[in-house]
Amino acid sequence: MHGVVQHSLIILAVLTSLGVIFGLVLAYANKKMAIEVNPLIHVVEDVLPKGQCGACGYAGCMAYAEAVVINPDVPPNLCIPGKDPVAKLVGQLTGKAAAEVEPRIAQVRCAGSHAKAVKANEYHGVQDCIAANLLFGGHKSCKYGCLGLGTCVKECPFGAMTMSEEGLPIIDPDKCTGCGKCETVCPKQVIAMMPIGAAVRVNCNSHDKGTVAKKACSAACIGCTLCKKECPHGAITMDNNLAVVDAKVCMEKCDNPVCLAKCPTKAIRHAILGVVPGSEDTVA
CATH class of the missing domain: 1.10.15 (3-methyladenine DNA Glycosylase II; Chain A, domain 3)
Structure with a gap:
């Protein structure tokens, strides 16, 4: 018994010595091989x-x-x-010249709330837009619309987004920095950046033809081109059935957005943030 104890003590002493030696070697190597970080x-x-x-x-x-x-x-x-x-x-x-940074802010290009957007099915999976999108493109009939599961809200590093009871994100203009993180995580590309001070925006992301888009969502852009024809400054173009506003042209040349009155579905609205997309007219 005594021999076993003595043997164990010898092993312990050897391991301890090796640990000390290796520790000293590593400390020496770390000091010798350390890379000096520029304090700047x-x-x-x-x-x-x-x-x-x-x-x-x-x-x-x-x-x-x-x-x-x-x-x-x-x-x-x-x-x-x-x-x-x-x-x-x-x-x-x-010591570098800094070009001007154009201030920008996030916008939600969808007004397809619970009341306006038609459901294609019921989704009971993980409450995440990316996960829901993997299952037949999500639970909405419109395959371009916001899925309303709040992935963008969770990923916003500045706490600038909240989910409304209507199932759409709301942008807080006082907190949004325009970093674009919400834009990159949205599987539907519903969120995009726009210049701060933009007058109007299109609350839709659908490229479906008019009858299909309107059937899926009452707030959809139906590609009628009335806004484009009405704009005297050429700030509105059509991209595969969807109206697109050139915010810079609109900001520079337009002081009376007459295009708003012509939209039959009110898909084009005042660019007001901090409210549920589609409710801008109530606060304009």
Whole structure:
């Protein structure tokens, strides 16, 4: 028995010694092989919004800070949420010229609420738009419309979106930074960015022909082209049965959006955020 205990103590002593030796070797190697980090990287990271949204094209704020400091070809204006103030500050810190960042904000291109959109089936699966879309394109008859399961709301890094009782996301204009994270996660491409100050927008994403679109949703754009014909500035074009507004032309030239009155389904509305899409006329 005594021999067994003595043998165990020897083994323990040997393992402990090896652990100490390996620890010292690793500590020495870590010190010798450590890469000195440019302190400017942390300074730049500190001025970024920390949303980790990826709008800059890099995997988080630290990755962008490192790239913009080390790589002379990476511009200082890639942080969309930070807008011009952050771009100019990053430019000053890195010695680079910062081009102007166009302020933008998210818009929900769908007014297909529970009351207006027709259901194709009942969905009882995972409450996630991406998952629902994998099952026959979702539960709505309109295969272009918002599925209303809130994936965009969950993914917004700035808490700028909420789900309404009508089953559509609402954008908070005071919190939305235009980072585009909600746009990238929407499987229906319902969410898009528009310039801040845009006068009108189309609350629809459907490319179905008029009769099919109207049957699936009473708020759908039916591709009638009346808005396009009415616009005196050529700001509206048609893209495969869907009206598209050039926000820049509209902002620069139009002070009286006469196109709104001609839309038979009210798919084109005042660009008012903070309300359920499709209810803009009640607050305009």
